[in-house]
Amino acid sequence: HWKHGGIVGVLGYGGGVIGRYCDRPDLFPNCAHFHTIRVNQPGGKFYTTKILRQLCDLWEKRGSGLTNMHGSTGDIILLGTTTDELEPVFYELTHELNMDLGGSGSNMRTPSDCVGMARCEWSCVDTQAITYNITMTYQDMLHRPAFPYKFKFKTSGCPNDCVAAIARADCSIIGTWRDDIRIDQEAVKAYAAGELVTNGGAHGTKARKLDIQKEVCDLCPTKCMEFDGKKLKIWNEDCTRCMHCINVMPRALRTGTDL
Ligand code: SF4
Ligand code: SF4
Numbered sequence: 001h002w003k004h005g006g007i008v009g010v011l012g013y014g015g016g017v018i019g020r021y022c023d024r025p026d027l028f029p030n031c032a033h034f035h036t037i038r039v040n041q042p043g044g045k046f047y048t049t050k051i052l053r054q055l056c057d058l059w060e061k062r063g064s065g066l067t068n069m070h071g072s073t074g075d076i077i078l079l080g081t082t083t084d085e086l087e088p089v090f091y092e093l094t095h096e097l098n099m100d101l102g103g104s105g106s107n108m109r110t111p112s113d114c115v116g117m118a119r120c121e122w123s124c125v126d127t128q129a130i131t132y133n134i135t136m137t138y139q140d141m142l143h144r145p146a147f148p149y150k151f152k153f154k155t156s157g158c159p160n161d162c163v164a165a166i167a168r169a170d171c172s173i174i175g176t177w178r179d180d181i182r183i184d185q186e187a188v189k190a191y192a193a194g195e196l197v198t199n200g201g202a203h204g205t206k207a208r209k210l211d212i213q214k215e216v217c218d219l220c221p222t223k224c225m226e227f228d229g230k231k232l233k234i235w236n237e238d239c240t241r242c243m244h245c246i247n248v249m250p251r252a253l254r255t256g257t258d259l
């Protein structure tokens with residue numbers, strides 16, 4: 001059993017290390033300390049294999065070798081090291097890997113984002129640019145706890161909200177579009193005729209007939225869609241940009257272009 005928390009960290013920072021001490025160091029001296037280190041993940045969680053190898057080598061050498069990619073905050077979590085290894089880990093992270101500690105405790109937590117425009121055609125905002133900007137602007141708040149409680153920023157490129165900004169952040173930034181959903185009526189017909197794979201293949205990779213009325217129009221939360229068997233109509237002024245219809249028919253429907 002671990003005692004949670006405790007005052008432990010690196011010089012100049014108030015967050016980033018979570019103290020873990022064994023309740024019975026007399027019985028288990030080899031795991032008397034097992035501190036957790038939070039490492040600020042890159043925007044969109046993109047890595048080179050080289051940096052991942054370096055990170056694993058560092059943690060094999062100075063910690064338990066156990067990692068969690070990633071914690072719910074978004075950080076890389078390095079699990080289990082001793083107090084005397086904290087400063088060397090911090091030095092090597094910042095000087096050799098060009099990485100920094102993340103947030104913990106009552107500070108601004110490491111901002112996190114979805115893959116955004118780097119990989120996803122639905123992204124309406126540059127999630128990585130936003131996250132980088134917030135991270136650099138609030139460095140002090142990120143490393144030195146000044147709040148009565150934690151505070152989280154999360155940025156999703158579209159309302160699918162893959163980074164769970166609504167559920168898990170205090171400030172949720174979600175990209176959307178101002179104009180109309182783009183419709184390819186030929187592709188709508190192809191979905192209805194069973195020529196295309198629905199949901200981008202997420203629910204099975206075989207083409208099947210899509211019941212557009214039942215599976216798309218009836219599930220639109222604002223009922224702003226109409227399908228007469230041939231043509232799909234959307235009353236965009238009533239659309240809440242929930243992404244449901246686009247997720248089901250990505251070949252036929254796309255987000256607008258006025259971002
Ligand atoms: S939130 Fe939207 S833009 Fe970001 S990865 Fe998910 S689907 Fe793509
Ligand atoms: S995005 Fe959502 S609200 Fe808008 S038309 Fe599609 S299903 Fe309806």
